[in-house]
Amino acid sequence: MKIITTHRNADFDALASVMAVKILFPDAIPVLPKQVNPNVKAFLSIHKDVFNTYTFKDVDLTQVEQLVVVDTNKWERLEGMADLKTRSDLDIQLWDHHPIRGNITTPWKVCEIIGATITLLLRRIKHERKILTPIQATLFLLGIYEDTGNLTFPSTTAEDAYAAAYLLERKADLTVASSFLRPAYGEKQKEILFNMLQDAERLRIKGHTISISHIDIGGHVESLAVVIRMYREILNVDAAVGIFSNKQKNTCMVIGRSHADEIDIGLIMRSLGGGGHPGAGSAMLKNSHPKDVRDNILNLIQGNQPASVQISDIMSFPVVSAQTNDTMEEVALLLREKGCTGVPVLENNELVGIISRRDFRKIKKTSQMKSPVKAYMSRKIITISPGKSPTKAAQKMVKYDVGRLPVVENDRVIGIVTRSDTMLYFYDQLPD
């Protein structure tokens, strides 16, 4: 007899992987732990007839010759399989995507670090040209989406995304899938937000409003970043920090968000050993008392110098510029030669406009290329000073819908910062 099993509190990746093995080995018996996570339970209650499963009590373990384990590599995470652990004649197959090696040892394994175990199984299913029903495709898609946070977790690989595309081709139903995926903001998150709002501490530091709350969550809760975002919005403060302690483990998860340039959350979180970018970040602290964590954060905000990285660090200079009487032809050459998409236009060293590639669309006849740049340039000049932060530059670009900001100091253009400069800065700041 051949059985397939997975970890306790089976999630969609676990159930999907069990069912995928069943497609590869139709005579194998799927054995699920009694405890499965609530969404999987809801899914199974509707799909019971399609996905027939058993518990370890339904099978005579002494008859088992082959054991296929999916989505875990640890004996202690299986239910009712202890007797098999010591059987030397047992043939074990392992399919898993966890980076930390466990104690289920077998030469027959497919273990790779990838977004979801089901992706590894789909590789085999595709190779063997097995046919999937839309319902199977839907379950497998749920496995990928749940384990990769809808393909957003850093652990997601290109192969996970290709596998998702393959399942959509096989008619996976997105309406069904999304109704079973855990909503980012559920009952638990609502309760935490409500408690945080009730005892939110509201402070004013260096002209900015800041709210900070501590709450003991006693375990792992997902989507806390969503809770903090709502918390900041509801309290309408410049920056918000949540300290989520776990008394049993003696840990504190700190998550922050900021809309103020002068409060760089990423910088603060890096000081605490975490990471992030100026607008959002988090840190995990061990053996810290929430009260000390709070004091520490407030100290960091107090002493937080203006943004650590300033526009002067990311701007380009010297500035390539055009003069108002230059012809459009000359400017076109200049842009091509310097590889820029736009330049400031000066008159007597004073900034009077901006000309960009887009402005060339206004030209209808070739003769117009002889016209001076001042006829086509944009006179809407949005500038920034060198001491401001990249966040501020990004905000201005979005607000005024411009792709470049001349950097002005004492009425002189000393540099230029473009959309791609600010984007590069933010991409560098993303945590691994």
Ligand SMILES: [Mn+2]
């Ligand atoms: Mn998994």
